[in-house]
Amino acid sequence: MRQIGVVILGASTYDYWHSLDDPRFAASAKAFRRLFTHAGTLGGNVHEQAQILDLYDSPASADDITSQIVEFVAQSDFDDVIIYYCGHGFISADRKGYCVTLRRTKELTKTSSSLLVRNLAHDLDEHLIGKRTFIVFDSCFSGDAVKEFMAPGFLDNFVDDYLMESFPRSGTAVIYATSGGDVALSKQQDTMTLFTGTLVNVLGAGLEARRDAALISWRDAVEQVRKLTKERLGIAAPRPSITAVKSDDGDITTMPFFANSAHARAMGEATLSPATFSPATLSPPTVSQPTFGAPAASPVPVGSAPVSPAPVLALPAPAPRRRVGLMAGIAAAVVAVVGGGVGGFYVIDQRHSQRLTDLKLDMDVRDSSAARPAQAAVATPSVAVAPVASVVAPAVDTAATQAAAKAAQEAAASAAAAEAERQRLAAEQRAQEEQLAALRRQQIEAETARLKAAEAENARRQAQLEAQAEAERVRIARISEAERCDQLAANPNDRAKPDTVAGVYPQTLQLQAKDALAACGRAVGYFPAEPRFKYQLARALQADDPRGALALQAELVSLSYPAAFDPFGWLTVQLQKNYPAAVDAFRKGAQLGDPTAMVSLARMIEEKRFTPATPAEGRTELYRRAAALGYPGAASSYQAALKEEQAAQERLAQEKAAQEKAAAQRAAAQQRPVSQSQPRPQPQPVQQQPAQRQPTAQEQAANAAAMGAVMGIVGGGIGGLINRR
Known part of the structure; x- marks a missing residue:
């Protein structure tokens, strides 16, 4: 005879989460237990061989419940093991596990205080070898507290895949009340859950369509539950499912398991109707x-x-x-x-x-x-x-006839009342079906809206990423053009240029003026607020379009860009012969620290076009400052100017000393007394100073060459200075 082990667990009352309480869960668990205490359910007198471990509404923890189940299965030699759960089920927060709630499940720690199905399956795995195992989940997903774990559409395949992955051993079947994201619904007047209540009725009434079969399988029962549920609730009905891992003996869900009450009735045997199914009514x-x-x-x-x-x-x-x-x-x-x-x-x-x-x-x-x-x-x-x-x-007799007529009237009235009740129930059912259909539509609309919102968000993010990529590409392109402008047209003496850029002198710039104009023109367009690129554009333009260059330099002078004052001054001299304006530009550039403007102002002093009012604007000081800033040739010009200044100071000192000596001699002569007795002194012949030798023509030519060399070092003339800028 078959040895059957039945485990019943779940919760209808929650010590720490009262919003999940539902007495229909307890009624369902009791009805399921009665199935295996009634001999007729299994087609024989096997109730003595059906051992039941009832852990329903147990206050034990998830670990203790798991231990009791494992010990129950391991210590008995069962042919079939049935594990039944009725209560709330939910997907874990990481969406990797399926949990069922227990009596001690807490709302704040719902995952850790619930039973993780995979853990139970792993602990039972080795003890289920050689046994046919049926896992029944009558789990409800409708609790408000667990809805947050499930996005619409997420459960389409999760429950099926997860449960079969948790119980992979051959000879295992998993039966669950809902498929996908369905809710294990019950009508308000129901005293049990929809799945368990319908299953109990199916096993009590049997299958009329298979009345010739004495036994029916789990799959027969579940498919009949699905059919009756759909007839009752319409398209909104949840879809009970049954899945099995085939063993060497075949699909255990199709093997005979339960007695078919319809067959018993056809054979004239006494059976119990679903409405009166109870151990107390067995005889x-x-x-x-x-x-x-x-x-x-x-x-x-x-x-x-x-x-x-x-x-x-x-x-x-x-x-x-x-x-x-x-x-x-x-x-x-x-x-x-x-x-x-x-x-x-x-x-x-x-x-x-x-x-x-x-x-x-x-x-x-x-x-x-x-x-x-x-x-x-x-x-x-x-x-x-x-x-x-x-x-x-x-x-x-007549009395009997009257009684029969009265009975017929009462029967008609009863039939009318029954029809009215049927219509009322049908209207109520239609209303519930409409509500469920509306709920489904709302879920579909919400899912559609969510998908559209997600699609729009993805499109927005994609557009944002593309915009960022385009902006980065443009930024890199702009930086590239700016760097190219610096490389082609930067002034080596421009203190505003990057330190990594060497710069080019006018002679080199003239050779690459075309490329410099293109690069600096784009750089000015990309970075209009950066004056350096406009200055370099003016440098590239100066050889072919001096007036255009003058206009750009004038704009930069108004912005007090230091390097612009020197080329502005020389372009003013070149185009307008306006030396005072040029001197003024050189002075302002020197004050802003531009070494080129300092050298140009020193040149104006040498040409007697400017007289410095302070030593800070003296020629020697200007050369010294320019040399300190690294201007090429400023150091030698400073040394030459310093020697000239020292020679001039020595001449002035000698002249002053000679003048003072002559004055002293004249004063001494005026104070000396003249004696009449003494003979008048004869004037002594004045010793003539040797005449200063005039330089020869050859010496004059050498001096001129030396002076020309000095002037070449200083700047090479006005034209040379213009080209330097």
Whole structure:
């Protein structure tokens, strides 16, 4: 005989998260437990071999519960292991694990205080070898606290993939109440969850479509649950799923497992309906058989032979709807009573069958009071779904006819009330279906909006990245043009140029003026606020378009760009012969620290076009400052100017000394007394100073050459200075 181990876990009440409490979870777990304590469910008397570990609403921690489950499975020799969970399930925050909540799960630490399915599966793995294992998850994803973990569309394949990855061993099946992102819904009037409640009803009623089969499989049951759920809720119904890893013996989900109650009914065996499924109702009930005008007969078990050999009117089995069964039962009763014949009928609703019994008893009382004896044996309808024979007396008087008419009226009223109730329930179901459809539409619209927003955000980020890349490309291109302008046209003496740029002199610039004009023109366009590029553009333009260069230099002078004052001054001299304006430009450039302007101002002093008012503007000081700033040739010019200045100072000192000596001699001569007795002194012949030798023509030519060399060092004349700038 099969040894079956059943583990039931989950929670319907939460000590630290009361918003998740749901009593339907506990009712579902109890109903699932009863399935395996009822011998008829498994097709044989195996309830003694079905061992159950009930951990539902256990206050133990996730670790303790895992340990109890592993010990339960490891210490027993089970053929089949069933692990059933009913409660809330959610995806972990990292979206890598599936968790189920327990009684001690806390809202603040939901992940660490819940049971991670993968951990349980890994701990059980070696103990499930050689066993058929069925994992049943009736998990609800509708809790407000767990919605935040699931984006729309995320669960499409996660649950299936994750659970099969967690239980990869062959011979394992996973059954779960919802597929993808569905919610394990229940209607308000339901006392159990949608999945477990429907599964219990399916196993209690059996499969009519397979009434020839004594046993049905897990897959048969789950597919019937899916069908009934869809019929009840429409397109909005969640989709229960079953998945298995095939073993060497085949797909265990298709192997016979449960007894088929429909087959038992077809074979005339007593079964329990889903509505009355309970361990307390395992034995078939008995009912009394009252007669008209006679004491009630002894109890007759359901399914026993009729008390009279009267002919039996056989009716077909009714549809599984209560209204149809009710009408069939009432119609059979009317035929039996009014027609005086004997009829047999099905009754599947105990309340209406009891009502018919009361009507017949009432008719019997009426006949007895009128002293009209009548003998009739009437079979009381059974609560079991099996035909029952009834016997009525052939003689019916007016009172019986009236009672039958009253019964017919009441039956019609009951049918009308049942139809109204059906319509009300249908309207309620339609309203719920419409609400669910609206909810689905809202979810689809929200998902569509989210996808569109994500697409728009991706497009925005892509455009931003492209814009940044384009800006970087333009920046690099601009920097490249700026560097090229510096390389082609920078002034070596411009203190504003980068230190890494050597600069070029006018002679070299003239050879590459065309390229310099193009590069510096683009650099000015890219960096209009940088005066250096405009200055270098003017340098490149000076040889071919001096007036254009003068306009640019004038603009730079207004901006007090130091290097612009020297070329502005010489262009003013070249184009306008305006020396005072040039001197003024040289003075301002020298004051701003431009060495070229210092040398040009010293040249103006040498040409007697400017007389310095202070020693700071003296020729020697200007050369000294320019030499200190590294201006080429300024050091030698400074030395020459210094020697000339010293020679001039020596001449002035000698002249001053000679003048002072002559003055002293004149004063001494005036103070000397003249004696008359003494002979007048004879004037002494004046010793003539040797005449200063005039330089020869050859010496004059040499001096001129030396002076020319000095002047060449200083600047080479006005024209040379212009070209330097």
